[in-house]
Amino acid sequence: MKPVRVGVVGGGFAGLRCLGLLRRGSSALALTLVDPSPESVFRPLLPDVIAGKIALRRLLLPLDPFCARNRAEFVKEAAERTEGVEIVLASGRRLPFDQLVVACGASPAFFGNDAAREIAFPLYSAADAARLLRRTEDVIVSGRPHSFVVVGGGYTGLEAATALAWRIRRRVPPDRRGNFAVRIVELAPRILGRLPDRFA
Secondary structure, three states, rough: OOOOOEEEEEOOOHHHHHHHOOOHHOOOOOOEEEEOOOOOHHHHHHHOOOOOOOHHHHEEEEHHHHHHHOOOEEOOOOOOEEEEEEEEEOOOEEOOOOEEEEOOOOOOOOOOOOHHHHHOOOOOOHHHHHHHHHHHHHHHHHHOOOEEEOOOOHHHHHHHHHHHHHHHHHHHHHHHHEEEEEEEEEOOOOOOOOOHHHHH
């Protein structure tokens, strides 16, 4: 009897946890993980990379050895869509499946604002963190007045703003810190709106 082919799209928390549980539950499954990145990133600590508290490499889990340990095939490509019982990859390649797990997570939303897309610094991936870190360091080294605007007053926005302020405090002499500002922009009446008032 042929093994059941299970495709897992997305190498984040949910995808990796699911793949690991499937393998522990059955040695007979044919598992395939699909993700365009060679590694999974521990997103909750990305702001700490900006702050300089942790090296980016410590947040990365290479997917090749992870899949090898779980006897799964790793396909380093983006999944574009499904057609019938096939995953269609960006290259046009097709992967057949019997069961499919879609755990590809979220991506930054710019709500049709192309200008924002060009100049903004999302914080979703290792590449995003490296790019923001380079930009932050360039700004600090230049010494020119600069405002960092963080859009979103949720957990990630607050952590990112705190990380930027922390880095400025560590890297800029006290007499020059006034040249830099960190601001949070939030549509809701207050930041951390999902928490009780006493916490926000």
